[in-house]
Amino acid sequence: MTDEVIVDLISLSPTEGKPNNGAVSSPPPEKIKCLLAMAITVFGTSFASSMIVLNNDRVPINQPPLPDIILDVSPSSPFAFQLAECIVFMLLIAMFSIIALHHHKWIIFRRIFVNLGLLYIFRGICLYVTTLPNPRTDKQCASPASSLSETWMRAFALFSRAGLSVAGQNYCGDLIFSGHTVSIIGLYLYISEYTPPSQRLLRSAAFVMAAFGVFLVLVSREHYTIDIVVAYYLVTRMHWTYHTIANIPALQKHSRSNLLCRNFLHPIVVFFEGNVGGSVPNEFLSPRELQSNLESFLGGGYYYRLVHGGGRPSPCTSTSR
Known part of the structure; x- marks a missing residue:
């Protein structure tokens, strides 16, 4: 008779040998995997930066913005984008402080790097394959690059500035989908995921800041509404799918009933999280x-x-x- 994994239908986790409701007391940090995950982030952000610079030369000139039901009725503020980036900084400081005090910081940083790198690789592909006109008619775009070396220098400068407008980013065509929305929502998800349930005030404050930051990105008219919607969908589904597979070891095994095996994230999660053995406890x-x-x-x-x-x-x- 073959061995079978019995799964609790309520928690969707193995019922045998399940300590502390599926949480693992001391998962290995595996710092080398964290460095590999960081390499994915570096590649993803540099790839997206290169696509932004290349797409700047392909943006239609003197073409009116596309119809957008939200932008047509919402107010416009020239300083909203800078305020949204300030919120990104505040959420980043809060998230880094929480993870720096966490017992399993290497695992959390690894998950952040993998998710962020994959999202930016996908973003670079999306913004280049379909070029949309700028939603702001008064935005002054950078002039086209005169040579290939200038293109790569611009891409490196954009990468070193993390694509922030406060650091001088003025490229057009950086639309589908919104990288600022990915950062804001992603930071909130990790703050909410890795703080204890008792910290309701911190979670509520992060939620309010994230919601206000997304609103500022929208009213800045740097992105269409579809950019915000696609960014929200992708960052939340990737976060939830990655953590679901990582937290439930039974889902890391191939079977006909486990349709998550067909997800492109499945082999990535198995490689990076295969030795964790369950959900990471929030211990500080x-x-x-x-x-x-x-x-x-x-x-x-x-x-x-x-x-x-x-x-x-x-x-x-x-x-x-």
């Missing part, structure tokens, strides 16, 4: 653990001078009595 560093990590990162003597001031304690001096 205690003050003593945080102090120990800072001492090991900064060095004992430097940490002592930073906290207490003065010189490094003499090795002959004993603090014990």
Whole structure:
């Protein structure tokens, strides 16, 4: 008789050997995989930056914007896009602070890098295959590149500025789909996913900021409404699909009834999350653990001078009595 995996129909997780409701107490960090995931993000963002620069030369000139039922009735603000980027920065600081204090930060960073890199690869393909006219008639687009070397220099500059308008990004054709919406919603999803349920105030604040940020992207008229809708759909479905496969080991196995095996994310999740063994518990560093990590990162003597001031304690001096 073959071994079978019994799945709880309520939690959709294996019922045998399920500690702490499917959560894994100490999954391996696998830092090398985190570096590989970071490489995916670097490739995805650089690829999208290159497509944006190339698409700038293909944007129809002197063509009116496409009809958009939301943009036709919504107000327009020239500073809304910059405010949306400020919200991105605030959400990024909040998410980084939460993950830096998390026990399983390497796993979370790995998931962020994989999802973000894949989304930007897909975004680079989408914005180049179909070029739409600019939704703002008063936007001054960059002049066409005069040579291939100038194109690559522009792509590198855009990549180094993370595509932010506050850093001087002025390329047209950066439409389907909205990268700012991907960042805003993605940051909120990770803040909500990896904070304990008791932190309702933090989750609510992140939700309000994310909703307001998406609204600012829309009223800035840097994107059509379809850009926002497609970005929301893709970032949420990729986040939920990736985490569902990663949290339920039974879904990582191939079977006729597991249709998620046909998803392009399935082999990627199996590679990066195959050794996790279940959902990651939201456990955070205690003050003593945080102090120990800072001492090991900064060095004992430097940490002592930073906290207490003065010189490094003499090795002959004993603090014990």
